[in-house]
Amino acid sequence: MPTGVPIEFAGLTKRFGPVAAVSDLSFTVEPGRVTGFLGPNGAGKTTSLRMLLGLVAPTSGSATIGGTRYRDLASPLTTVGAALEAASFHPGRSARDHLRVYAQAGRIDPQRVDIALGIVGLSEYANRRVGGYSLGMRQRLGLAGALLGDPGVLVLDEPINGLDPEGIKWIRGFLRTLAAEGRTVLVSSHLLSEVQQSVDEVVIIARGTLVHRGPLSSLEIEGAATKVIVDSPNREALAAALTAASASFEIARAGILVSGLEPAEIGHIAFVAGVEVSSLHRQKSGLEDSFLALVGEGGSL
Amino acid sequence: MNLFFPALKAEFTKLLTTKIWWILAIILFLYVAGVSGGLGALFGFLSRSAETDASQAPPTDVLAPMLYGSVSTFGYVFPVLLGALAITSEYRHQMLTPTFLATPKRGVVLAAKSVALLVFGALYGVIGVIASVGAGAGALALFGLDAQLGDSDTWALMGRAVLALALWAVIGVGLGALIPNQVAAIVVTLAFTQFVEPTLRAIVSFAEWAAAVGKFLPGAASDALLGAPSFFTMGMTGETLEWWQGGLLLAALALVLSVLGYFVSWKRDVT
Numbered sequence: 161m162p163t164g165v166p167i168e169f170a171g172l173t174k175r176f177g178p179v180a181a182v183s184d185l186s187f188t189v190e191p192g193r194v195t196g197f198l199g200p201n202g203a204g205k206t207t208s209l210r211m212l213l214g215l216v217a218p219t220s221g222s223a224t225i226g227g228t229r230y231r232d233l234a235s236p237l238t239t240v241g242a243a244l245e246a247a248s249f250h251p252g253r254s255a256r257d258h259l260r261v262y263a264q265a266g267r268i269d270p271q272r273v274d275i276a277l278g279i280v281g282l283s284e285y286a287n288r289r290v291g292g293y294s295l296g297m298r299q300r301l302g303l304a305g306a307l308l309g310d311p312g313v314l315v316l317d318e319p320i321n322g323l324d325p326e327g328i329k330w331i332r333g334f335l336r337t338l339a340a341e342g343r344t345v346l347v348s349s350h351l352l353s354e355v356q357q358s359v360d361e362v363v364i365i366a367r368g369t370l371v372h373r374g375p376l377s378s379l380e381i382e383g384a385a386t387k388v389i390v391d392s393p394n395r396e397a398l399a400a401a402l403t404a405a406s407a408s409f410e411i412a413r414a415g416i417l418v419s420g421l422e423p424a425e426i427g428h429i430a431f432v433a434g435v436e437v438s439s440l441h442r443q444k445s446g447l448e449d450s451f452l453a454l455v456g457e458g459g460s461l
Numbered sequence: 462m463n464l465f466f467p468a469l470k471a472e473f474t475k476l477l478t479t480k481i482w483w484i485l486a487i488i489l490f491l492y493v494a495g496v497s498g499g500l501g502a503l504f505g506f507l508s509r510s511a512e513t514d515a516s517q518a519p520p521t522d523v524l525a526p527m528l529y530g531s532v533s534t535f536g537y538v539f540p541v542l543l544g545a546l547a548i549t550s551e552y553r554h555q556m557l558t559p560t561f562l563a564t565p566k567r568g569v570v571l572a573a574k575s576v577a578l579l580v581f582g583a584l585y586g587v588i589g590v591i592a593s594v595g596a597g598a599g600a601l602a603l604f605g606l607d608a609q610l611g612d613s614d615t616w617a618l619m620g621r622a623v624l625a626l627a628l629w630a631v632i633g634v635g636l637g638a639l640i641p642n643q644v645a646a647i648v649v650t651l652a653f654t655q656f657v658e659p660t661l662r663a664i665v666s667f668a669e670w671a672a673a674v675g676k677f678l679p680g681a682a683s684d685a686l687l688g689a690p691s692f693f694t695m696g697m698t699g700e701t702l703e704w705w706q707g708g709l710l711l712a713a714l715a716l717v718l719s720v721l722g723y724f725v726s727w728k729r730d731v732t
Contacts, residue, residue, distance in 0.1 A: 207732070214565050215558060216730040231565035242562055248555045250479060257478035265471035265563035305559060 162312035164191030164344030165226030172221035196359035197348040204368040237266030241306030242315040251291030276304040295322035313344040332358040352451040366455040391415030401433035472577035489539040494592035501600025525609040528597030530689025532589035538654040540582040544633020549643035582630025586623030631715040638722020682710040
């Protein structure tokens with residue numbers, strides 16, 4: 161079983177003319193965990209990953225895998241597996257031939273081609289031309305390419321894009337398995353909700369700079385105070401009762417959004433006022449809220 | 462070197478797992494066979510026909526090499542296209558990402574591609590020679606003219622035709638690296654080989670001063686490498702390079718285009 165090595169970003173900076181796509185990015189990704197690399201579209205995630213993989217030259221700083229730059233790795237594909245975009249295929253080539261090309265270039269046992277196709281569930285489509293693949297199948301083929309060399313480090317850029325619900329469920333479990341095997345797993349996404357079930361650590365960037373890093377739970381602590389959603393068949397009466405109890409609230413589409421009170425307290429207020437309650441629960445998006453607060457809602461493209 | 466041979470193997474697989482190489486090979490065969498056989502029949506007919514002034518047809522002793530040389534004069538566009546497509550499809554289908562992930566040393570990839578195309582160009586040369594010699598000799602035999610197949614010069618010409626087309630495929634790689642846009646690369650290749658160069662070579666045969674320059678045109682250098690009398694001079698002894706000079710000129714062209722392409726597009730960021 162290949163074991164992971166840390167990925168280290170040190171002062172990584174990329175300028176496109178006067179625009180800084182990534183500025184002074186420094187963090188370490190540890191093995192044995194799934195690390196979510198999060199940020200809105202245009203935050204510099206893909207550029208950072210491409211610099212890590214030697215596809216884009218950094219303006220300054222460095223990104224290394226186990227202390228070595230990607231282009232200096234003795235055997236890149238068996239050290240790092242990367243899936244960067246869903247379209248890097250010649251449409252006229254079959255999935256098997258596509259993987260065969262890169263297995264040859266990377267000196268990988270040709271038997272790994274069918275193994276990788278089996279892992280991602282593409283075995284029965286292996287001889288079909290990639291031009292006829294759906295977006296979800298292309299994502300799976302990209303992932304098969306990353307797994308070709310059975311690497312200890314996986315770098316996946318938006319791997320969940322375009323997957324169907326079954327595929328999303330599968331990849332979440334798969335990422336956990338890879339990390340449990342001791343591999344280093346770095347997964348980028350612009351949606352926290354997409355990866356929050358599978359990541360242990362989060363690294364959040366916005367406008368090319370690091371804004372937060374730590375375990376997933378660290379987002380809850382920093383998060384905004386949670387709100388409670390309450391609704392009634394008679395919303396006016398409920399609003400009046402809440403006003404009488406001097407609770408702070410706002411009327412939303414799904415019901416009344418109360419802040420500063422626990423669900424039990426709100427239930428009591430309604431009970432005392434004799435108002436029927438049709439729903440009463442804590443708003444679930446605490447993590448998402450703190451994520452949006454960190455990246456700045458205006459920063460989303 | 463431990464990256465080069467795996468990369469070379471991968472480049473061969475890339476070429477063999479898409480259709481374009483054999484589609485172009487078939488067109489090359491039909492086109493060259495058509496030109497060589499057709500012109501062979503036409504000139505054969507003219508030289509046999511009593512009413513025709515014999516000067517309209519080229520002298521019969523240069524007719525055979527001239528027909529056999531059509532593999533270069535008319536066929537060289539096909540290995541150029543194959544080479545250009547091999548490299549521009551990497552850009553077009555965003556395959557540079559997986560390619561450079563497997564082989565991070567980019568110069569190694571470009572070298573591997575050039576060598577793979579050199580081999581495929583040589584294969585095209587063999588196919589083209591079979592077409593030009595097969596059809597041309599057949600047409601000459603039909604009119605009772607000497608096909609010169611026993612002549613060692615003819616066999617040297619065939620060997621050098623294979624070398625010429627091999628070099629042209631590498632020139633295609635350099636051209637593709639220099640012009641990564643696939644459509645633009647195809648248009649430039651076709652416009653230059655089918656219009657610009659033939660026009661220039663036709664003009665050259667009318668002006669003394671131009672002939673001195675014209676022999677350095679790549680198509681002229683290719684014909685010179687073969688040592689075949691060109692259709693453009695109709696067998697007359699125009700100014701041409703020595704065969705080895707022609708070969709060196711093509712090799713230099715391939716090298717210059719590849720080096721320029723490396724710096725212009727190949728080593729850029731892949732985004």
